[in-house]
Amino acid sequence: MRLILSGEEPLHWAIAGAAIGAITLILLLVANRRLGVSTGFENICSLVVNAPYFRRESILGSTSWRLPLLLGLVIGGFVSAAFSPGGWETTWDLGVFDADVGWGAGGKVVWMFAGGLLIGFGTRLAGGCTSGHGIFGVSNFEVPSIVSTVSFMAGGIVTTNLIYRVIV
Amino acid sequence: MDRMTAFYLVLGAVFGFVLSRSGAADYDFIQGMFLFEEFQLYGIIGTAVVVTAPGLWLLKRYGRTASGRPLKIELKPGHRGNIYGGVLFGVGWSITGMCPGPVLVNVGEGKLYALAALAGVLVGAGAFGTLYPRLIRPFGLPRLEVGTGEG
Numbered sequence: 001m002r003l004i005l006s007g008e009e010p011l012h013w014a015i016a017g018a019a020i021g022a023i024t025l026i027l028l029l030v031a032n033r034r035l036g037v038s039t040g041f042e043n044i045c046s047l048v049v050n051a052p053y054f055r056r057e058s059i060l061g062s063t064s065w066r067l068p069l070l071l072g073l074v075i076g077g078f079v080s081a082a083f084s085p086g087g088w089e090t091t092w093d094l095g096v097f098d099a100d101v102g103w104g105a106g107g108k109v110v111w112m113f114a115g116g117l118l119i120g121f122g123t124r125l126a127g128g129c130t131s132g133h134g135i136f137g138v139s140n141f142e143v144p145s146i147v148s149t150v151s152f153m154a155g156g157i158v159t160t161n162l163i164y165r166v167i168v
Numbered sequence: 169m170d171r172m173t174a175f176y177l178v179l180g181a182v183f184g185f186v187l188s189r190s191g192a193a194d195y196d197f198i199q200g201m202f203l204f205e206e207f208q209l210y211g212i213i214g215t216a217v218v219v220t221a222p223g224l225w226l227l228k229r230y231g232r233t234a235s236g237r238p239l240k241i242e243l244k245p246g247h248r249g250n251i252y253g254g255v256l257f258g259v260g261w262s263i264t265g266m267c268p269g270p271v272l273v274n275v276g277e278g279k280l281y282a283l284a285a286l287a288g289v290l291v292g293a294g295a296f297g298t299l300y301p302r303l304i305r306p307f308g309l310p311r312l313e314v315g316t317g318e319g
Binding site (some may be wrong): 011015031035039041045048051071072080093096105108138142144153155160163 | 172183185188192193199201206213214216218234235239250251252256257274279286293294295300307309313317318
């Protein structure tokens, strides 16, 4: 399988996995932080939403490191695209969704917004995502993280199989 | 910009680059994972855990950060939200082909639909925080000061 972004083969999984493990350990060793992306969305919310939940010390006190990390992720995607064959360009390409579902831009916007709602609400209800639970928490043998990881893998497996093996 | 801000930016950028080039931020690879047709993502996550777990064990034994401060790992609380939130997130991951890091990576790559996903994520997280006091009882969540866990 090739990447939608560039049509290139991906990095070998062992290299990518080892790099993510190294990033997790460097963040802890250098900055005493546990890796996690989804709380960063709450830090963004705390800039505009005034609810008591967003005024907690764990949010206000972590904005100075979570926002640069999140911005770095955007930059990493940009750099990856810029140094891929064809360079950086805007696209609506969505691989197998285009082939099998075939909705246009408007449909994709609604689909992605709906999925995003579930990601934002779900990761915060679970207390973490693939990075904070799936990689850090599981590596630290934390039971809530193992439970969350099994739950989100189950949710994804059922949904994708429903979409691509039952519905379309 | 102070040194630590630059550190987080660079670490995030390296993380984002790896997610982008490995298939972890690619709709087709995510569907392939959930369909059990592509080993790539299982290999990535599995290798990351295999590298991180012994590294964490060693760092905890060492007990200090690089600058000599005591190492502090805050454990996440357990609650029913782990299951319900996990399932909801899993459905969203399947729908968009993105988990939280890759939402941002896809925005950087120039994939326009990722902007809609990011808008949804922020509205979803904002709604969660705003509704938190009313979600405590049905989901057995920790009190507001504690939250569901940071990460």
